Amino acid sequence: MTATLYRATFLHTPESPFTHADALRAETDGGLLVQDGVIRARGAFADLRAAHPDATVTDLRGGLLLPGFIDTHVHLPQVRVIGGLGLPLLDWLDQCALPEEARMADVAYARGVARDFTRGLVGAGTTTALVFGSHFARAVDAFFEEAAQTGLRAVAGLVVSDRLLRDELHTTPERAYAEGKALIERWHGVGRALYAVTPRFSLSASEGILDACAALMREHPGVRFTSHINENTREIEVVRELFPGARDYLDTYERAGLIGRHSVLAHNVHPSDRELGVMAAARCAAAHCPCSNSALGSGFFPLRRHLDAGVHVALGSDVGGGTGFSLLKEGLQAHFMQNLMPGGVPLSPAHLLYLATRAGAEALDLPDVGAFEPGQQFDAVHLAPAPGTPLDAVFRHAPSPERALAAAFATGTPGDVAQVWIGGQTAFTRA
Ligand SMILES: O=c1[nH]c(=O)c2nc[nH]c2[nH]1
Numbered sequence: 001m002t003a004t005l006y007r008a009t010f011l012h013t014p015e016s017p018f019t020h021a022d023a024l025r026a027e028t029d030g031g032l033l034v035q036d037g038v039i040r041a042r043g044a045f046a047d048l049r050a051a052h053p054d055a056t057v058t059d060l061r062g063g064l065l066l067p068g069f070i071d072t073h074v075h076l077p078q079v080r081v082i083g084g085l086g087l088p089l090l091d092w093l094d095q096c097a098l099p100e101e102a103r104m105a106d107v108a109y110a111r112g113v114a115r116d117f118t119r120g121l122v123g124a125g126t127t128t129a130l131v132f133g134s135h136f137a138r139a140v141d142a143f144f145e146e147a148a149q150t151g152l153r154a155v156a157g158l159v160v161s162d163r164l165l166r167d168e169l170h171t172t173p174e175r176a177y178a179e180g181k182a183l184i185e186r187w188h189g190v191g192r193a194l195y196a197v198t199p200r201f202s203l204s205a206s207e208g209i210l211d212a213c214a215a216l217m218r219e220h221p222g223v224r225f226t227s228h229i230n231e232n233t234r235e236i237e238v239v240r241e242l243f244p245g246a247r248d249y250l251d252t253y254e255r256a257g258l259i260g261r262h263s264v265l266a267h268n269v270h271p272s273d274r275e276l277g278v279m280a281a282a283r284c285a286a287a288h289c290p291c292s293n294s295a296l297g298s299g300f301f302p303l304r305r306h307l308d309a310g311v312h313v314a315l316g317s318d319v320g321g322g323t324g325f326s327l328l329k330e331g332l333q334a335h336f337m338q339n340l341m342p343g344g345v346p347l348s349p350a351h352l353l354y355l356a357t358r359a360g361a362e363a364l365d366l367p368d369v370g371a372f373e374p375g376q377q378f379d380a381v382h383l384a385p386a387p388g389t390p391l392d393a394v395f396r397h398a399p400s401p402e403r404a405l406a407a408a409f410a411t412g413t414p415g416d417v418a419q420v421w422i423g424g425q426t427a428f429t430r431a
């Protein structure tokens with residue numbers, strides 16, 4: 001297949017700006033040579049053109065080309081309930097999320113939701129997502145099918161719970177194990193899909209169901225683990241009452257053997273030092289969801305404490321507790337919250353780009369995505385605002401790519417996403 005040479009202003013962060021100075025790499029008139037979906041060479045456009053005169057040129061000048069966004073925490077069944085603002089977590093679950101999640105029992109309904117959800121993700125520039133699936137196995141199948149159609153890199157699983165939600169959403173340890181095993185055999189490692197073992201949170205999980213989750217993890221090396229932790233103070237109190245023998249919230253997962261390199265825990269707004277130390281030692285990542293934390297009033301994410309402890313952090317939209325699929329908006333909200341909280345971490349455009357891209361790949365242990373390194377997959381988002389919009393004006397007058405990137409986070413929306421590629425194939429084109 002002939003190679004394609006993408007000509008664009010591009011930026012990426014192959015290394016972490018939290019640990020490397022000058023982590024932001026930018027090329028103003030850059031070239032990315034892509035063949036069979038893989039980036040083969042990267043540099044100044046003129047140099048690549050001279051070296052590869054036969055390549056087909058795709059001209060993307062006038063916008064910004066970024067690595068596809070990686071959302072490390074988002075809920076499939078909640079796309080249609082975005083906007084339940086102002087309730088604390090447990091009330092929001094009862095009144096907004098769980099009634100809709102019960103509707104996923106109807107597979108035709110679930111298929112429609114999966115379509116809305118996948119389109120929402122890819123249309124916002126997200127190319128990889130760690131997805132909280134559904135409590136219903138057939139809805140999880142419908143989602144993986146839809147993800148395969150659009151090309152989305154989906155890491156997802158059956159959500160399991162056996163108490164304190166609603167009867168329709170409860171299962172048993174035996175059934176959780178059997179359905180999880182069947183889904184892993186059907187989907188894990190098939191195409192771009194990976195499986196994530198997903199107890200909803202310790203509040204709705206008995207020790208028996210956490211043990212069933214651990215059995216799946218032990219028996220299927222390579223599957224990922226995800227759940228929620230330390231989101232809301234009332235939630236933490238209930239978990240403490242439910243697990244009187246546990247040292248803290250993390251220990252409820254840790255004792256079951258669920259915390260390791262392939263674990264991603266959402267929120268962690270109220271961690272103890274012990275929990276941070278264990279997460280760092282285990283290389284378990286935190287998915288920070290700033291819009292959700294704001295909408296549900298959960299609190300300020302202690303990013304400084306995570307970084308000081310050595311806990312890896314990535315971004316999640318947490319739709320529908322969150323307010324939409326855009327990781328540009330999550331980056332901006334993270335920036336705002338760190339700015340406002342005492343002891344917050346000042347976040348530069350490089351930090352925001354890293355959190356929205358390569359940090360997610362690290363969290364998910366996916367070395368082939370998240371930046372524009374030769375050998376990586378060409379997963380990319382082209383931000384090209386409509387002429388006459390404020391972002392277009394900033395782009396046309398920006399003194400540097402970094403300033404344009406800052407503006408993309410400050411005011412960019414899914415409406416500015418012109419095209420998205422996953423593995424070199426177009427996954428979305430703006431109408
Ligand atoms: O933000 C959240 N959204 C959810 O759906 C959920 N379930 C448990 N804990 C949760 N937190």
Ligand SMILES: [Zn+2]
Nearest residue numbers: 073228266318
């Ligand atoms: Zn969540």
